[in-house]
Amino acid sequence: MKMFCIVKKTSSDPELDRTLTPYTGHGYIGAFGQWAGYIISGTKSQLQAINALPQVYGLAYVTEAEGAHWTELDNAIAPAMRNKVNTWLTANAQAIIPAGWTNKKVIKAIMLKMNPIFEWGQHDIMDVE
Amino acid sequence: MDTSLIPILLPPPKIEWILDDEFTDTLAAGAVNGTLATDGHSLRTATDGSGKLSQAGGLSVFATGGVGSGNPGRWYPSIPRVIGRAVFADITPAVAASDQAMVGMDTNQTTTIADSIYFRASGVINIVYNGAVVVVGIYTAVNHWICCVMRGAGFFFLIKGGAFAAWTLLLPYYTNSATARFPGMAAASTTAPFTSSFIRVPENLISIIPIASDSFNRAILGSTDGLAVAEVGGAGLAWTGAGAAISGNALAITPTLGNNRIVNGTFDADTDWYKGNSGWTISGGTLNALISSGNPSNSGGLGQGNHTWYFVSIDCVALTVGTFSLDVTGGGDGSPSYNSSGTKTFTLRTSHSGGYLYIIASGITGSFDNVILNTLALTTLFSSLQLSVTNAQIDVEVSALTAGTQCGCVGRLDSAITPANFIIAYFDGSGNVKCDDCVAGVYTNKLSVAKAWTASDHLLLDLLGTAVRLYHITAAGAMTLIGSYTTTITTGLLAGVFSTYASNLVNSFVVWDKNSNYSGLDRYIQP
Numbered sequence: 202m203k204m205f206c207i208v209k210k211t212s213s214d215p216e217l218d219r220t221l222t223p224y225t226g227h228g229y230i231g232a233f234g235q236w237a238g239y240i241i242s243g244t245k246s247q248l249q250a251i252n253a254l255p256q257v258y259g260l261a262y263v264t265e266a267e268g269a270h271w272t273e274l275d276n277a278i279a280p281a282m283r284n285k286v287n288t289w290l291t292a293n294a295q296a297i298i299p300a301g302w303t304n305k306k307v308i309k310a311i312m313l314k315m316n317p318i319f320e321w322g323q324h325d326i327m328d329v330e
Numbered sequence: 331m332d333t334s335l336i337p338i339l340l341p342p343p344k345i346e347w348i349l350d351d352e353f354t355d356t357l358a359a360g361a362v363n364g365t366l367a368t369d370g371h372s373l374r375t376a377t378d379g380s381g382k383l384s385q386a387g388g389l390s391v392f393a394t395g396g397v398g399s400g401n402p403g404r405w406y407p408s409i410p411r412v413i414g415r416a417v418f419a420d421i422t423p424a425v426a427a428s429d430q431a432m433v434g435m436d437t438n439q440t441t442t443i444a445d446s447i448y449f450r451a452s453g454v455i456n457i458v459y460n461g462a463v464v465v466v467g468i469y470t471a472v473n474h475w476i477c478c479v480m481r482g483a484g485f486f487f488l489i490k491g492g493a494f495a496a497w498t499l500l501l502p503y504y505t506n507s508a509t510a511r512f513p514g515m516a517a518a519s520t521t522a523p524f525t526s527s528f529i530r531v532p533e534n535l536i537s538i539i540p541i542a543s544d545s546f547n548r549a550i551l552g553s554t555d556g557l558a559v560a561e562v563g564g565a566g567l568a569w570t571g572a573g574a575a576i577s578g579n580a581l582a583i584t585p586t587l588g589n590n591r592i593v594n595g596t597f598d599a600d601t602d603w604y605k606g607n608s609g610w611t612i613s614g615g616t617l618n619a620l621i622s623s624g625n626p627s628n629s630g631g632l633g634q635g636n637h638t639w640y641f642v643s644i645d646c647v648a649l650t651v652g653t654f655s656l657d658v659t660g661g662g663d664g665s666p667s668y669n670s671s672g673t674k675t676f677t678l679r680t681s682h683s684g685g686y687l688y689i690i691a692s693g694i695t696g697s698f699d700n701v702i703l704n705t706l707a708l709t710t711l712f713s714s715l716q717l718s719v720t721n722a723q724i725d726v727e728v729s730a731l732t733a734g735t736q737c738g739c740v741g742r743l744d745s746a747i748t749p750a751n752f753i754i755a756y757f758d759g760s761g762n763v764k765c766d767d768c769v770a771g772v773y774t775n776k777l778s779v780a781k782a783w784t785a786s787d788h789l790l791l792d793l794l795g796t797a798v799r800l801y802h803i804t805a806a807g808a809m810t811l812i813g814s815y816t817t818t819i820t821t822g823l824l825a826g827v828f829s830t831y832a833s834n835l836v837n838s839f840v841v842w843d844k845n846s847n848y849s850g851l852d853r854y855i856q857p
Binding site: 211212213214225226227228229240267269270271272274316318319320321322323324325326327330 | 453454777814
């Protein structure tokens with residue numbers, strides 16, 4: 202499983218302790234001040250544990266299977282995730298995410314703030330083997 | 331009249347086809363199997379369990395509602411494996427949503443196409459190799475031309491159309507030397523509408539050779555030998571790099587070290603070290619711990635810079651209990667954790683600046699001596715070649731890797747003398763594969779994935795415009811996408827090997843042109 206998220210960073214590294222909250226890998230998408238957008242891979246429980254950290258603002262979980270690649274992107278953003286990321290957006294003087302936006306629309310809107318050349322299909326990370 | 335301006339119009343050499351099916355005959359759904367291709371001799375073998383494969387208007391039509399992957403599908407008689415033998419076809423997916431189509435060369439005439447280009451769900455292109463899949467790009471619901479070229483073992487997969495304005499090498503792979511191959515195309519799911527206007531196998535053989543290739547099987551580094559892969563080519567390019575040399579038929583880079591930044595690293599006196607918690611002493615020429623924790627530190631009076639590569643070494647004597655590591659800056663630029671005696675060495679790139687080197691100890695009993703901290707001269711971490719293209723696939727085989735040190739490849743390097751902008755992909759010596767962008771000397775780690783190195787693992791850095799993809803390839807040929815991202819580093823014509831330690835070895839190095847030199851394939855897709 203993979204998760205698009207905003208994480209507080211040091212240099213370009215997410216402030217995550219891979220010993221305490223292990224995961225498979227992360228890909229850096231772009232920065233916004235002391236924060237950055239990442240795609241992180243790991244098991245479902247690993248990613249949920251990471252998303253529970255105060256320095257992490259999860260945007261969406263995505264999965265891959267035969268015939269289904271990140272289909273969750275077409276779903277509306279989960280209310281809990283929207284509330285949490287809106288907290289971050291407000292704190293950073295950015296417009297909040299309205300209800301009903303799809304995960305894809307939310308991720309693209311936020312990642313483009315961090316990386317002007319963000320493009321779907323160009324950001325990926327190895328999943329759990 | 332200036333006759334020099336009159337072009338000499340010669341007909342291009344006629345292409346002879348081993349297989350040519352233009353789908354010009356109209357066939358109702360369910361009626362394709364057992365008919366002959368347009369060439370009049372190639373038998374079509376179709377699987378169409380739900381009547382979704384038809385031909386009309388010069389198109390092979392795959393309608394939605396098939397049985398599943400490989401059904402409907404159509405295949406042609408087997409062709410023997412001959413280096414350079416190629417299958418050409420075009421594919422127009424109706425949508426880029428569900429798994430759509432696969433086109434290539436199969437091991438049989440049923441189910442999925444074992445070696446193929448696979449248009450998958452959500453607009454993702456995969457390569458299917460030996461039945462395994464790996465992500466190689468993105469597509470939209472427009473016409474694409476594909477080309478699969480046989481190698482002695484494995485295939486080259488190329489594509490044109492959609493996001494690929496020119497013929498683009500997706501991935502080469504070099505396993506699977508099965509002889510019988512059946513050209514074919516098939517639906518990839520139950521909802522896979524697509525059309526195709528031809529599938530062809532020309533008599534002409536397609537030659538794809540690397541633009542740089544080196545096996546390092548010689549005594550003096552000099553220039554590339556063109557012998558790293560079966561396709562001989564890419565010879566005669568001169569290697570740069572002051573510390574690069576051949577070692578045991580492999581390339582080794584010995585970086586240049588700066589002066590030791592640690593003052594009193596030999597503990598000749600009880601000076602210069604802040605010993606932190608009680609339990610630490612300096613005596614007898616060593617730093618001693620008795621069930622001690624805390625972080626003894628040494629400023630060295632110099633301070634460590636950010637975005638800088640360092641070499642660190644420490645002797646641990648008579649460690650009986652506990653663990654320790656080192657932090658070069660105090661900001662988390664740390665070594666692996668150690669729990670044994672012996673000389674510990676590692677190299678790393680700092681992500682912080684800091685004035686102190688710390689020994690991070692936990693319940694340790696033992697002694698330390700000979701602490702060394704040197705900068706690594708960046709120019710001596712590379713051995714590179716001058717290319718003529720920026721879009722390339724750089725394939726490096728790492729045959730030896732010392733734990734705690736880094737080895738891999740560099741691409742789009744702007745200068746061998748004053749390197750400031752480049753992309754490096756490497757095994758980090760701590761169980762990870764990483765990829766960093768360096769812009770004006772400032773590094774950004776773009777990918778960090780837990781992936782242990784095994785002898786003769788390859789890293790393949792795929793560079794196409796702003797798109798970067800990094801693959802891990804095992805000695806057995808299993809390919810994994812480590813990750814992908816967008817980069818702002820789009821220039822730089824040097825590519826080569828990156829290593830931070832002299833004992834690391836690179837056994838082969840290959841650069842494939844990504845999309846600059848394949849326009850000659852256009853003649854095989856003309857109507």
